[in-house]
Amino acid sequence: MYSVSATATKAVNCTNVMLRNHFIVNVSVDKVAQIAKGTYYALLIIIEASLFGVLLAIHFKIRKGCHPFFGLLFGLVLSCYIFCGLAEAVCQFLFLLGGSADALNIIYLLYDLTYSAITALIFCSLVERTIATLWAVTYETTRTWLLYIILVFLSVTGYVYFASFQCRGCVVSAVVTAIIIGGCVCLYFLNRKLTIRYQKDLNFMGKVSLSMRYQIIENMIVVRKALLPVIVLDSLVTLVDGLSSEITTRIEEQDDTSCHSMIKYAPYIILNHVAMVLEYSIPLYMLFRRAYRRQLPEMCRKIRGSSRIQQSRDSMIQNVFGQELNVVPTQNEYFAKLQMEWK
Known part of the structure; x- marks a missing residue:
């Protein structure tokens, strides 16, 4: 998802209102409605960031359940979601308090760069799981941290720079997302085939060590219950956001007056709430997984x-x-x- 910003010139009896995704509209509402709408969006975004925060805390607690390379990558993905949520909430409050346009633009830029990094990190996770599948025998004990950090850093920064500054980000994101989804599906069925084979083929069963079996099962769980759901839900959010932006652009082309009624932006608001429901589904889906759900009571006890x-x-x-x-x-x-x- 990439932010959509619009700058409206203030007319008589009109108020600038920031909707979700940095979209600023000039509508005929009073100051109270402006504050209410901004606070409403900010609270929803803060709740979403809090859910990702709980998910990150539990993920850190059970980090030994998977390879540390994947644990770090998925932790960075969750951290990016948290940063994007907090940045968007800060934008809402700064806008209500009359913050400068330069400050908002800097936060917008950081938001876009961080959000595009999520796709790059998930792609790195796909590559990591591919290596874990092809070299399942030795990968469990692999700890080449220096090479790993350098490759991840170069991959993320290269993708963010290319997608954000060199070409249309939506096109690059769509292509990489399609590669990730296809790769995750292929990896899942490949590891599933290997699992069925060492369970039924007696000759192959004797050649498979316990560590290799554990690595194959871990690959299936990670791909099916973490990577694939996150990238699919995130892609749906991007699709809905792109559709809402296109609809709003056509609405404004049909009526180029500077002051609109809030009803004109109802399609954008409805689609934005659909996108927010999909965003909420990402942490909620992960928190209802057994590995994470079992840690929730202890997290609640610590909070009490x-x-x-x-x-x-x-x-x-x-x-x-x-x-x-x-x-x-x-x-x-x-x-x-x-x-x-x-x-």
Whole structure:
């Protein structure tokens, strides 16, 4: 998704309102409505960024469940989503407070560059999973961090520069996204074929080590439950945003007056809410995965307060039913035990 900005000249009885995606319209509403709409969009964006923040915290906690190379890449993807959400919320508040156009343009630029980096990072994740599939035997113990960081940095910066400054970003994004989706589908079926083969082919089964089996299963899970859903949902957001921008452009071409009614932008607002629902679906889908969902209760306990945290620390031992056993006796239990011994 790339931001769409429009600058309107203020007319009599009209107010500039910033909608989602940096779109500024000149409509016949009062100041209260302007503040309400800006605050509404900012709160929705902050909630979305908070969901990605929770997802990032859980991802960091369970980072040992996958290869550290992929863990870092996917963590950077989530961090980019968080930054984009916060940047868009800051734009809304700066606009309401009368911030300078230069400051808004700088934030717009950082937003666009960061959002385009998401596609590059997911493409790097696809390449990483491809290497993990082709060299599954040795990849689990691979830790060439210097080469890895250099290649990722050059790939991301090269893509961002080429897509943002050298040609139409939407075209490049569409081509790379199609490659990612096709690559993810191919990788999933390839790893699925290998899994079925070592389960049924006795000759092949004896040649497959335990680490290779683990790597193949990890590849399937990562591709099917992380990369493919994220890139598909993100592509749908881009598609809806492009459609809303095209509709709004045609509306303004039909009526070139400087002051419009808010009803004229209803198609743009409706499509923007559809895009926001799709954006919300990305962190919500990941949080409802079993690996992430199992960590949510502990995250909630940490948020509730220090007393809850202390109680959870005291209850480290579990019985066979998974129930926590408090092995640290309280003061009353200690003196009650002493009284029973002196009787």
